[in-house]
Amino acid sequence: MTTPVTNPPPPQPEALTPREAPLPPTPASSIKTGGAGLGTSGLLQRWTILVPVLIAATGALGVVGGFLLQDTARTTSDSTAPALIEVQDLFASVAEANAAATAAHLSVSASGDEDRASRNLYLDALRRANEQLTVVSADIGRVGDTDTSEVIRTDLQNIAASLTVYAGAVEAARVANINNLPGADDQLRAALSVVDAEIGPSVASLTEAARARYDNEAGRASTLVGLAIGLGFATLGAMVWIQYRLALRVRRVVNIFLALATLALIGFLAVLANGLLVRQQALNDASDGGYDAITASARMQEATFGLQSQLGFLLLEETRPQDPNEIVGQLIAEADDGVETIVRTADSDRELAAADALNVRWGRYRAVALDVSSMSGPSRSGDAVAVFQGEGLSSFNGVNTAIESVLSDNRTQFTDGVTLARSAVERLPWWNLALAVLAGVLSIIGFQQRLGDYR
Amino acid sequence: MTGRPIGHRRLSRRRFLAGMGAAGLGAVGLGACSSVADRRTYDLGDGSRLRMLNWAEYIDSGGPNDDDPYYAGGTLATLADEGLQVDYVEDYLDNIDGFRKVIDEAVTPDVPEWDIVVPTNWRAAEMIANKWAEPLPIEIIPNHVNIDPAYLTNSWDRGCRFQMPWQAGITGIAYDPALTGRPLTSVSDLLDPAFAGRVGFIGEMREAVGLMMLANGDDPSRPTRAAADAALDDIADAAASGQVGAFTFNEFADLLAAGDLVAAMAWSGDVAILQNDRPDITFVIPEEGAVQWFDTMVIPRGSQALAAAGRFMNYVYDPVNAARITEWVSYISPVMGVQEELLRRGGASAELAASTVLFPDETTRNRLFTWGGLDSADEEALDERYAALVEGS
Numbered sequence: 001m002t003t004p005v006t007n008p009p010p011p012q013p014e015a016l017t018p019r020e021a022p023l024p025p026t027p028a029s030s031i032k033t034g035g036a037g038l039g040t041s042g043l044l045q046r047w048t049i050l051v052p053v054l055i056a057a058t059g060a061l062g063v064v065g066g067f068l069l070q071d072t073a074r075t076t077s078d079s080t081a082p083a084l085i086e087v088q089d090l091f092a093s094v095a096e097a098n099a100a101a102t103a104a105h106l107s108v109s110a111s112g113d114e115d116r117a118s119r120n121l122y123l124d125a126l127r128r129a130n131e132q133l134t135v136v137s138a139d140i141g142r143v144g145d146t147d148t149s150e151v152i153r154t155d156l157q158n159i160a161a162s163l164t165v166y167a168g169a170v171e172a173a174r175v176a177n178i179n180n181l182p183g184a185d186d187q188l189r190a191a192l193s194v195v196d197a198e199i200g201p202s203v204a205s206l207t208e209a210a211r212a213r214y215d216n217e218a219g220r221a222s223t224l225v226g227l228a229i230g231l232g233f234a235t236l237g238a239m240v241w242i243q244y245r246l247a248l249r250v251r252r253v254v255n256i257f258l259a260l261a262t263l264a265l266i267g268f269l270a271v272l273a274n275g276l277l278v279r280q281q282a283l284n285d286a287s288d289g290g291y292d293a294i295t296a297s298a299r300m301q302e303a304t305f306g307l308q309s310q311l312g313f314l315l316l317e318e319t320r321p322q323d324p325n326e327i328v329g330q331l332i333a334e335a336d337d338g339v340e341t342i343v344r345t346a347d348s349d350r351e352l353a354a355a356d357a358l359n360v361r362w363g364r365y366r367a368v369a370l371d372v373s374s375m376s377g378p379s380r381s382g383d384a385v386a387v388f389q390g391e392g393l394s395s396f397n398g399v400n401t402a403i404e405s406v407l408s409d410n411r412t413q414f415t416d417g418v419t420l421a422r423s424a425v426e427r428l429p430w431w432n433l434a435l436a437v438l439a440g441v442l443s444i445i446g447f448q449q450r451l452g453d454y455r
Numbered sequence: 456m457t458g459r460p461i462g463h464r465r466l467s468r469r470r471f472l473a474g475m476g477a478a479g480l481g482a483v484g485l486g487a488c489s490s491v492a493d494r495r496t497y498d499l500g501d502g503s504r505l506r507m508l509n510w511a512e513y514i515d516s517g518g519p520n521d522d523d524p525y526y527a528g529g530t531l532a533t534l535a536d537e538g539l540q541v542d543y544v545e546d547y548l549d550n551i552d553g554f555r556k557v558i559d560e561a562v563t564p565d566v567p568e569w570d571i572v573v574p575t576n577w578r579a580a581e582m583i584a585n586k587w588a589e590p591l592p593i594e595i596i597p598n599h600v601n602i603d604p605a606y607l608t609n610s611w612d613r614g615c616r617f618q619m620p621w622q623a624g625i626t627g628i629a630y631d632p633a634l635t636g637r638p639l640t641s642v643s644d645l646l647d648p649a650f651a652g653r654v655g656f657i658g659e660m661r662e663a664v665g666l667m668m669l670a671n672g673d674d675p676s677r678p679t680r681a682a683a684d685a686a687l688d689d690i691a692d693a694a695a696s697g698q699v700g701a702f703t704f705n706e707f708a709d710l711l712a713a714g715d716l717v718a719a720m721a722w723s724g725d726v727a728i729l730q731n732d733r734p735d736i737t738f739v740i741p742e743e744g745a746v747q748w749f750d751t752m753v754i755p756r757g758s759q760a761l762a763a764a765g766r767f768m769n770y771v772y773d774p775v776n777a778a779r780i781t782e783w784v785s786y787i788s789p790v791m792g793v794q795e796e797l798l799r800r801g802g803a804s805a806e807l808a809a810s811t812v813l814f815p816d817e818t819t820r821n822r823l824f825t826w827g828g829l830d831s832a833d834e835e836a837l838d839e840r841y842a843a844l845v846e847g848s
Contacts, residue, residue, distance in 0.1 A: 096608075116821050117605075120676055124610060349594040357593070360600040390817055398604035401614035405593075408616065 054235035059436025061228035066429030068221035095305030097125035102312035257446030264439035278424035286417025300338030502762030580611035595765035598772035620789035623749035629721035642670035655719030660841035727785035
């Protein structure tokens with residue numbers, strides 16, 4: 001029997017620990033990066049472990065932050081931002097319905113025949129309002145993980161219920177009016193009150209909640225990503241410091257893997273910081289250039305719709321209110337401010353054109369509103385009714401659609417900004433993940449290198 | 456003032472509608488082309504040249520032959536003097552074949568053949584819905600504020616962001632009192648057996664069906680398929696019984712003038728022109744109401760002449776210029792201030808301003824119904840059914 005003879009394994013370079021690290025002047029080819037034998041081997045060894053851990057932690061924070069940025073950007077783009085705009089459209093539709101219903105009602109009182117165009121406008125506007133409510137509900141009503149959700153749900157429910165009550169009251173008033181039954185005016189007044197007292201405040205609350213959600217989404221994940229960036233820079237500093245010390249020790253030889261790991265980490269930080277900054281800038285631009293103008297338009301809408309509603313109230317009153325023009329004057333002043341703001345904040349030729357058109361159409365409606373206001377009472381004036389349902393409704397629709405045009409331009413600017421914010425972070429987490437893994441792996445390999453492997 | 460006879464237009468807004476059998480083709484098979492609409496044109500162009508496709512004789516005309524749209528002092532000549540050359544072609548024949556041609560050109564090549572086309576409102580709505588239209592360059596159309604608000608609330612283009620109405624008209628009843636022997640006041644008068652074979656029905660489905668729906672007590676501004684089918688049944692019965700002498704477009708004017716028809720569904724502007732020679736021909740808005748429509752300026756997607764289109768639109772929306780066009784075409788102007796401008800001019804112009812057909816008052820407006828539209832499948836089915844009636848006549 002022959003005893004097999006095995007050759008002893010060739011000597012392998014040992015992975016050195018600090019206590020095993022040879023002291024100078026050990027040949028450079030046998031030195032591992034981690035030991036280095038610089039007289040500070042314990043510190044370097046600790047960094048050998050610490051740096052990959054730091055990279056892992058940075059990567060984890062960055063990737064999670066990236067996914068959060070991506071998720072909130074999608075939510076903002078798909079639901080919150082559209083909802084912010086649609087809420088304004090919804091309010092515009094309700095106001096248009098309100099104005100048309102009042103005009104149709106008064107036309108029966110004035111001539112015995114219902115003004116069909118006004119009635120059709122009312123029906124179309126009410127249908128649109130219900131459709132918009134459905135869209136808004138689909139956009140933000142079902143997102144249930146934020147503090148604003150309960151407020152939004154409640155507002156949506158209130159608006160839905162109020163729209164039903166409103167439509168019922170308008171129909172009741174119409175039937176009574178056409179059949180010359182008592183109480184028709186009271187029922188229409190009740191309908192107008194639903195818009196003023198229920199729908200208007202709910203829309204305002206909904207807008208506020210949606211805006212809060214927008215702001216919340218804009219800020220979400222920023223802290224986490226900021227931490228990742230901070231930690232990343234600390235890690236980067238450590239890596240540079242280690243390489244600097246190694247370069248001093250081994251006379252400018254380069255650990256390729258550590259250098260590549262450093263580059264990967266720089267890339268990681270650049271991608272993360274760029275994503276965060278571009279997203280934030282885009283959302284800020286969307287807000288400053290788009291949504292703030294949308295808000296100004298919404299205030300303008302509110303004042304104009306309130307004015308039209310107030311004129312309707314005046315014409316329905318049997319006795320002239322004590323000072324009917326006080327509220328009218330106040331609403332006109334608010335709308336004047338709104339127009340001035342919209343014109344001032346227009347930041348493109350197209351927006352300026354839309355703002356100028358709004359200014360002209362508002363001027364026409366303003367003049368008619370003052371006419372109606374001055375003509376109405378002590379009891380319903382036939383002349384005032386004629387102006388209200390003719391030129392009044394026409395110019396109201398003119399200013400209403402002009403506001404919509406302003407909204408349309410700003411909405412484009414707003415949605416473009418939100419879309420840009422989304423695209424800035426759409427692939428961010430995946431790039432982060434890839435670069436973090438790359439940096440980690442390269443650093444581990446780099447720290448396993450012997451100086452002899454250096455170039 | 457042009458010094459030309461008011462309403463001097465010998466032909467009509469619409470000519471013979473060829474190929475009604477192609478009804479609905481404009482909408483069919485083009486849905487897949489909507490992706491082309493994703494391309495947007497931001498270059499407004501230099502604003503010096505414009506290619507416009509319009510209905511026949513639908514702009515102020517004059518000159519030695521009285522039908523030259525480039526006559527000195529007219530819209531096109533004035534614009535040319537101001538540096539905007541308009542290649543104006545009166546070849547939009549109808550909303551079926553004519554429209555299909557526009558759309559084929561709008562969605563297939565990079566640059567459409569026309570920079571402004573003037574389809575009827577329901578076709579314009581289709582263009583906008585399918586993204587075949589450019590947004591208007593409103594930054595160079597300050598007169599956009601002169602659009603009558605009645606045209607701003609259409610659900611398919613609120614605020615007129617994609618189209619600016621060109622002219623509006625009414626489809627009512629025209630008749631020769633000498634031949635009818637009595638005033639006609641109702642759509643149902645067209646079904647009087649005494650006029651069998653000498654009644655004209657209009658070739659546009661939405662207008663004929665709309666009028667018949669009104670006769671049936673239905674509202675064409677909020678149509679249902681059942682109500683439209685019932686109206687079509689009535690029209691088919693009238694055609695089958697020999698009551699309908701002809702389905703016509705603008706030819707009703709010649710046929711009325713010649714006495715071949717005693718009464719017809721008719722376009723208000725064409726009747727106004729006919730009345731220059733035959734003032735006895737009477738146009739009425741039936742007691743049930745009449746159908747209103749409007750043709751509207753649309754910029755096909757891909758046009759490279761947005762600035763020129765904007766300049767043109769701005770010019771024709773100046774009330775002074777719009778009033779001159781109204782004098783010639785005798786249709787309802789969608790431009791605010793035209794009535795006041797005509798009154799300011801006095802004379803025959805002021806007489807036009809008093810017309811409730813050209814400037815409907817509130818009472819008249821309440822009797823006008825714009826076709827409300829059904830879903831595209833229903834509209835297509837109705838188009839095909841009506842086209843079969845027209846072709847079979």
